[in-house]
């Protein structure tokens with residue numbers, strides 16, 4: 001994260017003696033990225049984080065990529081997937097992925113996790129479409145609510161505790177660090193005046209947890225298509241203090257201030273995060289273009305080098321017929337896409353939009369999973385025909 005944060009107690013000088021009440025030393029741990037040149041934090045544990053009791057058998061946890069998918073625009077309908085599984089990990093269903101990113105839905109029915117979790121090789125951006133609760137981590141408590149992006153850096157051990165009510169999450173795993181857009185930061189890392197959000201909008205953990213329960217504590221570690229089972233004789237939430245730049249944080253889509261103009265603004269104005277080879281953008285309610293001849297609907301475009309994923313959150317999706325909340329549209333690079341018939345004319349004279357959507361644009365092609373194929377609207381590729389989808393041709397496309 002782009003600003004320094006600290007919680008709890010730690011010595012004034014790093015790497016010096018820091019003792020517990022019984023005289024023993026706290027266990028200092030540097031958690032850092034990019035080989036000592038990325039962001040890092042220093043944590044002080046009651047127990048050495050290296051003290052593993054046992055390692056169980058790893059559990060297979062790799063999505064299956066669907067074979068034989070034709071190059072085409074896709075529409076995945078996930079709204080009916082009210083529950084995708086019981087607990088946070090079993091409920092994750094990956095929809096698409098490549099070597100930079102994996103995109104999953106997750107609608108767990110259980111409210112609390114009875115294990116700990118960390119992603120051993122990817123940062124996670126958990127977008128809270130529905131639900132609220134608290135993220136517990138080694139770095140402290142972080143309350144979240146609908147509309148939050150929760151950014152959890154790799155290796156941070158955490159648990160989600162959800163409040164009562166439906167939970168619907170969109171999870172983006174990034175195999176490189178998630179960052180705020182570089183063009184919105186100055187040389188020192190501070191967000192600039194033209195950024196659509198600033199440090200005041202970013203919420204960091206605010207209270208340490210310091211569990212002291214004995215017994216066996218399971219940490220499930222996601223790495224290389226497996227869930228590795230690590231057991232400890234103490235809770236990993238045993239941190240008495242930490243400081244640094246590496247920690248989970250939340251940013252609400254409701255705090256994203258849209259950038260508008262006299263004529264249609266390109267998708268990068270919606271950019272919220274970036275990582276290697278992909279970006280995450282937020283479409284939020286905004287005034288439409290105010291040139292007297294402006295066409296608010298987007299123009300057809302061939303984003304030659306990007307696959308474009310839109311996840312529809314709330315509102316009236318002006319340019320697409322037939323999409324609903326929790327729909328994905330996936331438009332592969334090189335294939336032109338744009339508004340459905342009639343929506344360009346209908347947009348003229350409109351003053352504002354109330355839509356919310358999350359967009360993920362990737363430079364490398366995305367591969368749909370077998371889970372995604374089961375949610376596919378097979379008519380979608382033909383939905384730009386004047387008289388609506390031609391189901392015969394749609395079947396030709398996919399079957």
Ligand SMILES: [Fe+2]
Nearest residue numbers: 301303308337
């Ligand atoms: Fe597009």
